[in-house]
């Protein structure tokens with residue numbers, strides 16, 4: 376479906392070559408101050424034609440606020456956001472009338488709907504993600520203003536080039552008898568997650584915050600482009616200052632919602648939270664996140680293999696995820712394949728395409744993280760506020776409630792309004 380979220384609910388619309396793309400966002404709290412610039416900043420980070428590493432399709436992607444915001448303040452009514460499709464060249468796609476592009480969505484869309492958009496990827500195009508990024512920017516604004524939440528995504532690998540473990544990246548340990556698997560969570564990696572900023576990420580056209588690695592990634596993407604080919608990569612995203620208690624077990628656990636959100640982005644093939652697949656290689660004695668008392672009196676964890684989520688509920692630690700993007704399907708190198716009618720042939724796609732999607736996908740990942748957080752926050756606030764109206768219960772055994780000494784002064788109220 377084209378709608379995501381329960382209480383903070385975004386519906387995106389649009390195809391690659393129609394008049395406009397955008398979204399209707401329902402459930403945004405009234406009274407949030409925002410300007411078109413707050414939305415535009417993220418849209419401009421997503422737009423095509425940013426550098427020689429992305430598609431040359433030249434879209435300005437200017438956002439037009441249609442409803443729900445007046446004098447820079449949200450009204451609490453549906454917010455409609457529109458971005459025009461301007462730089463269209465439908466003729467570039469004439470060969471795809473004959474050929475479904477290998478590993479693109481042409482074949483499956485036609486199978487499913489029995490009809491397809493006359494050119495380009497139609498609804499499967501990354502143009503659709505404009506609506507998500509616009510809505511995500513609004514979610515992020517609320518989260519930042521009210522809770523100080525920071526969401527930063529960055530490119531962590533392109534092809535086989537990873538940020539080195541010594542500066543916060545991840546590398547594989549090949550010693551099968553060594554239980555001291557440390558690198559998914561090196562101090563350097565935690566430091567990177569704690570400090571990485573969008574400014575540092577945007578200094579590099581690849582959006583990898585480690586300059587030396589970014590340089591190698593650039594060369595790798597150019598190599599793919601020059602060979603009329605493409606290459607994939609991964610994006611790591613950290614969410615800082617997230618209140619504890621978000622996530623709806625059992626089916627809408629926080630990590631399940633994050634996985635849903637991230638794997639709905641076009642070209643995604645993999646999702647990990649916390650230690651991810653590396654967590655399968657580490658004994659429990661090493662993998663467990665022992666509890667410690669934090670300076671504010673609450674319990675925190677000494678390590679964070681869990682990635683900030685336990686039992687499907689946020690625990691107040693940084694949440695970090697990694698999302699894998701495949702090499703884009705549309706390549707101008709000739710490929711042996713079959714036409715819709717079964718005739719064998721060769722397709723060398725024309726049109727303007729990204730040789731690697733990860734630099735442009737960074738704000739999309741951030742937007743999906745913000746949408747999940749905001750929706751979970753509204754749901755938890757509805758629960759805690761509704762429960763707070765009930766008379767206090769004084770008859771429970773003490774083991775059923777959190778010991779008061781672990782709550783700093785004012786924590787009860789703060790939690791209520793988490």
Ligand SMILES: Cc1cc2nc3c(=O)[nH]c(=O)nc-3n(C[C@H](O)[C@H](O)[C@H](O)COP(=O)(O)O)c2cc1C
Nearest residue numbers: 479480499501641642703704705728729732735736
């Ligand atoms: C930011 C971004 C840009 C993309 N650009 C292209 C592109 O230029 N060419 C292409 O074939 N796919 C591109 N894709 C991926 C396709 O939209 C996607 O692979 C396709 O719809 C098939 O869906 P699937 O890969 O999720 O199965 C892009 C994805 C993102 C997130």
